[in-house]
Amino acid sequence: MTDFKKVSKLAGTAALLSLLVALPAFAQDTPPTIDKGDTTWMMISTVLVIAMTIPGLALFYGGLVRAKNMLSVLMQVFAGFSMVALLWVIYGYSLAFNGPTEGGISAFIGDFSKLFLSGVTPSSTAATFTPGVGIPELAFVVFQLTFGAITPALIVGAVAERMKFGAVMLFIALWFTFSYLPIAHMVWFSGGLLFKMGAYDFAGGTVVHINAGVAGLVAAIVLGPRIGFLKEPIPPHNLVYTYIGACLLWVGWFGFNAGSNLEATGLAVQALLNTITATAAAALAWATAEKFIRGHASLLGAASGAVAGLVAITPAAGFAGTMGAIVLGAVAGVVCLWAVVTLKPMLKYDDALDVFGVHGVGGIVGALGTAVVAAPSLGGFALGDPAAYSIWNQLVIQATAVGIAVVWSGVVTFVAMLIVKAVFGGARVSESAESDGLDIASHGEHAYN
Numbered sequence: 001m002t003d004f005k006k007v008s009k010l011a012g013t014a015a016l017l018s019l020l021v022a023l024p025a026f027a028q029d030t031p032p033t034i035d036k037g038d039t040t041w042m043m044i045s046t047v048l049v050i051a052m053t054i055p056g057l058a059l060f061y062g063g064l065v066r067a068k069n070m071l072s073v074l075m076q077v078f079a080g081f082s083m084v085a086l087l088w089v090i091y092g093y094s095l096a097f098n099g100p101t102e103g104g105i106s107a108f109i110g111d112f113s114k115l116f117l118s119g120v121t122p123s124s125t126a127a128t129f130t131p132g133v134g135i136p137e138l139a140f141v142v143f144q145l146t147f148g149a150i151t152p153a154l155i156v157g158a159v160a161e162r163m164k165f166g167a168v169m170l171f172i173a174l175w176f177t178f179s180y181l182p183i184a185h186m187v188w189f190s191g192g193l194l195f196k197m198g199a200y201d202f203a204g205g206t207v208v209h210i211n212a213g214v215a216g217l218v219a220a221i222v223l224g225p226r227i228g229f230l231k232e233p234i235p236p237h238n239l240v241y242t243y244i245g246a247c248l249l250w251v252g253w254f255g256f257n258a259g260s261n262l263e264a265t266g267l268a269v270q271a272l273l274n275t276i277t278a279t280a281a282a283a284l285a286w287a288t289a290e291k292f293i294r295g296h297a298s299l300l301g302a303a304s305g306a307v308a309g310l311v312a313i314t315p316a317a318g319f320a321g322t323m324g325a326i327v328l329g330a331v332a333g334v335v336c337l338w339a340v341v342t343l344k345p346m347l348k349y350d351d352a353l354d355v356f357g358v359h360g361v362g363g364i365v366g367a368l369g370t371a372v373v374a375a376p377s378l379g380g381f382a383l384g385d386p387a388a389y390s391i392w393n394q395l396v397i398q399a400t401a402v403g404i405a406v407v408w409s410g411v412v413t414f415v416a417m418l419i420v421k422a423v424f425g426g427a428r429v430s431e432s433a434e435s436d437g438l439d440i441a442s443h444g445e446h447a448y449n
Contacts, residue, residue, distance in 0.1 A: 032127040032134025038263045042139040045259025049146035052252030053081050060245025061157050064353050067237040068437025069161045070447035076156045080172045084149040096184040101191035109182050128263045151208045152176050157353030158216030162226050165442045167420045167427040179412040183211050199401035203260035205315025205366045210405045213360020218413040225350035246303035253310045257317035271317040278329030282309025285333030308336035308358050312366035321379030328369045336362050367402050371395035
């Protein structure tokens with residue numbers, strides 16, 4: 001029987017969750033009793049994460065592109081979400097959260113023991129952290145489905161306005177299979193490489209944001225810049241949509257972060273509060289810094305800062321105290337602003353909607369910052385013995401996890417883009433199609449009459 005205290009010193013709450021699902025008789029000889037309150041919270045959290053993607057992310061991205069490409073972004077997010085939802089129940093869940101806990105390839109990927117959700121029924125259970133208490137395994141399956149679906153949808157923003165629809169769909173399928181699933185397994189499964197290393201990732205800073213952010217950067221570089229990039233203005237066409245999308249993201253993120261606790265407990269409330277305070281701090285920090293360096297505090301800047309704060313607090317949501325969350329959010333707002341307004345023009349890569357600048361950079365800030373804000377001496381909630389916690393030791397672990405995620409996602413993305421280009425005879429639409437807009441060229445319709 002696995003010793004809970006020993007495991008709790010190795011990894012974060014979200015990672016421990018995978019152990020509880022893999023071993024439903026965890027710390028007991030009989031299946032846990034279903035708690036209806038926890039189950040209800042998980043169902044609500046799942047719906048909130050769905051709202052983050054469709055319509056939240058879709059509207060956020062849709063408002064940022066030009067009017068002629070509005071529908072193409074909505075379609076890519078919507079269709080990508082739909083496809084990954086099916087792939088998740090066919091093989092994704094099995095590969096991410098199942099398999100042996102020791103030896104060989106199990107450190108990197110699971111197995112096909114639950115292919116097509118074999119053995120997962122309404123009566124199968126997953127334990128929570130309260131002894132003898134659990135939720136239906138299906139609740140965990142569908143909650144994690146939403147994480148798997150939103151992550152590749154984030155990459156759409158990096159390649160917006162110039163990639164063939166079929167190429168986007170094939171890329172998402174390849175990247176989900178060979179980047180998202182292995183990294184999710186490594187971080188959140190009890191036999192995973194980064195889990196055993198002791199990496200903290202409460203709700204997906206490494207699995208979701210660094211993973212998608214690096215993929216966006218590499219995909220954008222391989223694809224090449226849009227026509228007119230750095231030569232003419234390419235302004236957003238509807239910041240009202242972007243504002244609405246950002247607000248839906250913020251609201252949905254409560255399910256993303258607080259839901260990752262798996263239980264409706266005080267720690268879930270702490271994660272929810274951190275999701276408010278870090279985000280608010282990041283939005284104000286971005287807007288204030290923008291006022292000083294660009295002469296104005298824009299709505300787009302405040303909304304982008306809010307998303308940066310949401311990204312940064314994700315890995316630390318259940319580890320940070322309230323004050324630590326505020327500091328982490330403020331730092332992320334300023335650093336991500338620098339990445340968008342300075343780093344991107346300096347390196348001249350066309351990450352159309354700043355997926356890397358916000359999600360990649362914000363995810364790295366959050367993952368590294370988690371080691372600091374989790375310190376009990378700073379009001380955090382590190383696992384194990386508070387007196388034995390070392391910021392430096394945890395920072396080394398976090399940095400190692402970040403490095404592995406960056407390299408893994410970057411290599412998979414590069415190879416996937418080469419495959420997509422070979423299959424479709426190039427991943428980009430024609431110059432005339434790009435000039436006309438992908439709405440009419442790819443989908444035969446206009447967003448506006």
